[in-house]
Amino acid sequence: MTPNSAASFYLISGVLFILALRGLSSPETSRQGNVFGILGMVLAIVVTFLFVDILSSSFILTICALVIGGSIGTIIALRISMTAMPQLVAGFHSLVGLAAVLVALSAFYSPETFELGTLNNIKKTSLVEMSIGASIGAITFTGSVIAFLKLQGLMSGAPITFKGQHFINLLIGIGIISLIIYNTINQSNYIFWLLIISSFLIGICLIIPIGGADMPVVISMLNSYSGWAAAGIGFTLENTALIITGALVGSSGAILSYIMCKGMNRSFFSVILGGFGETNSTLQKNKDKKPVKSGNAEDAAFLMKNASSVIIVPGYGMAVAQAQHVLREMADSLKKNGVKVSYAVHPVAGRMPGHMNVLLAEANVPYDEVFEQENINSDFASTDVAFVIGANDVTNPVAKTDPQSPIYGMPILDVEKAKSVLFVKRSLSPGYAGIDNELFYRDNTLMLFADAKKMTEEIVKNLN
Numbered sequence: 367m368t369p370n371s372a373a374s375f376y377l378i379s380g381v382l383f384i385l386a387l388r389g390l391s392s393p394e395t396s397r398q399g400n401v402f403g404i405l406g407m408v409l410a411i412v413v414t415f416l417f418v419d420i421l422s423s424s425f426i427l428t429i430c431a432l433v434i435g436g437s438i439g440t441i442i443a444l445r446i447s448m449t450a451m452p453q454l455v456a457g458f459h460s461l462v463g464l465a466a467v468l469v470a471l472s473a474f475y476s477p478e479t480f481e482l483g484t485l486n487n488i489k490k491t492s493l494v495e496m497s498i499g500a501s502i503g504a505i506t507f508t509g510s511v512i513a514f515l516k517l518q519g520l521m522s523g524a525p526i527t528f529k530g531q532h533f534i535n536l537l538i539g540i541g542i543i544s545l546i547i548y549n550t551i552n553q554s555n556y557i558f559w560l561l562i563i564s565s566f567l568i569g570i571c572l573i574i575p576i577g578g579a580d581m582p583v584v585i586s587m588l589n590s591y592s593g594w595a596a597a598g599i600g601f602t603l604e605n606t607a608l609i610i611t612g613a614l615v616g617s618s619g620a621i622l623s624y625i626m627c628k629g630m631n632r633s634f635f636s637v638i639l640g641g642f643g644e645t646n647s648t649l650q651k652n653k654d655k656k657p658v659k660s661g662n663a664e665d666a667a668f669l670m671k672n673a674s675s676v677i678i679v680p681g682y683g684m685a686v687a688q689a690q691h692v693l694r695e696m697a698d699s700l701k702k703n704g705v706k707v708s709y710a711v712h713p714v715a716g717r718m719p720g721h722m723n724v725l726l727a728e729a730n731v732p733y734d735e736v737f738e739q740e741n742i743n744s745d746f747a748s749t750d751v752a753f754v755i756g757a758n759d760v761t762n763p764v765a766k767t768d769p770q771s772p773i774y775g776m777p778i779l780d781v782e783k784a785k786s787v788l789f790v791k792r793s794l795s796p797g798y799a800g801i802d803n804e805l806f807y808r809d810n811t812l813m814l815f816a817d818a819k820k821m822t823e824e825i826v827k828n829l830n
Contacts, residue, residue: 658813685716
């Protein structure tokens with residue numbers, strides 16, 4: 367295969383990736399989008415292999431690596447639960463970043479293989495490209511590892527801050543830029559390794575001060591970083607497919623992060639710079655315990671059966687309990703009784719972008735019943751019952767009233783405006799942001815203390 371032919375096929379794969387992104391923009395076309403993405407990747411891999419001598423040892427080793435990696439990926443995909451999907455995404459982002467670092471190291475120590483020059487005499491442009499790719503990849507790796515640890519509960523979801531944190535980040539950032547420039551002028555193994563280590567370090571420093579409430583933005587941001595890392599390595603290897611794919615992932619991830627920050631009233635640069643400007647008062651301990659009204663499944667079924675409209679607000683609690691299927695059963699029962707049912711989804715509900723949409727689609731919830739925050743918020747005031755199942759921070763009224771709250775200014779679902787609020791939760795414990803939810807104590811709120819799935823099953827029994 368000639369280089370021109372390969373470039374043409376890489377371009378076709380790039381078009382397929384664009385179609386994949388277009389398809390993934392809507393739940394209705396997401397399956398088709400995934401098919402386009404798979405076809406694009408298969409085409410890119412096949413074309414790449416046509417350049418390799420099939421009788422060489424490297425080809426055999428590559429095939430073995432693909433088989434091992436593909437087998438591991440398949441096993442993980444089959445066994446992973448939807449509740450663990452955010453951790454999985456963060457973990458996979460770390461692997462993309464690490465891959466970029468390893469490829470950059472391979473190109474640095476074996477430039478002849480990639481036609482980048484000779485050892486200790488690599489082309490200047492290639493040095494810049496591989497240095498940037500390696501740096502972003504290293505940041506992506508350690509940042510994603512920290513995100514994984516936070517999401518998995520192996521590290522506190524609360525922001526980790528210390529005095530002079532942003533100044534240290536600034537020094538490391540300036541140091542990384544200086545190392546890239548120096549390594550370009552005076553190629554050095556020592557400097558290249560120092561660049562990678564510094565990038566590993568700043569990846570940790572950027573993510574540890576970001577709290578749980580901003581974790582969906584972090585996932586999206588790290589996705590963007592992984593794309594830019596791939597694009598940087600693509601320029602180094604002069605691989606069109608990598609450049610196109612990396613640029614698509616990087617730009618779409620950045621745009622999504624910006625949209626989510628806007629939806630949360632967060633500064634985009636604040637988040638990507640490690641929570642710059644955050645106050646230390648990120649955790650709000652439960653104040654004096656207030657009385658709450660609690661009920662049971664029979665009470666909830668009675669209220670909803672006699673309502674004209676019900677808005678269901680899903681959150682991470684629903685995901686943990688795997689209650690999406692029985693929730694749809696509940697909605698079907700209500701509709702049989704003449705009740706109008708809608709779903710309200712906050713842009714950062716769950717632990718990653720689109721988390722709730724994925725779960726509802728898994729339960730075959732009709733797409734026309736699922737509404738984003740901006741399209742349904744005004745309906746709460748005229749709604750008889752709001753059924754909140756595990757959504758904590760995104761329904762907390764303190765976002766509107768308490769300037770000291772870490773979620774202050776974040777647009778929330780106006781659940782408190784509904785005539786009655788049914789809140790399914792195991793206890794009065796705070797949400798991922800670590801703050802108490804005022805909605806628990808409102809006069810129009812009835813707490814349903816139980817596992818989300820079990821409570822919803824009991825409600826379904828009482829509805830039928």
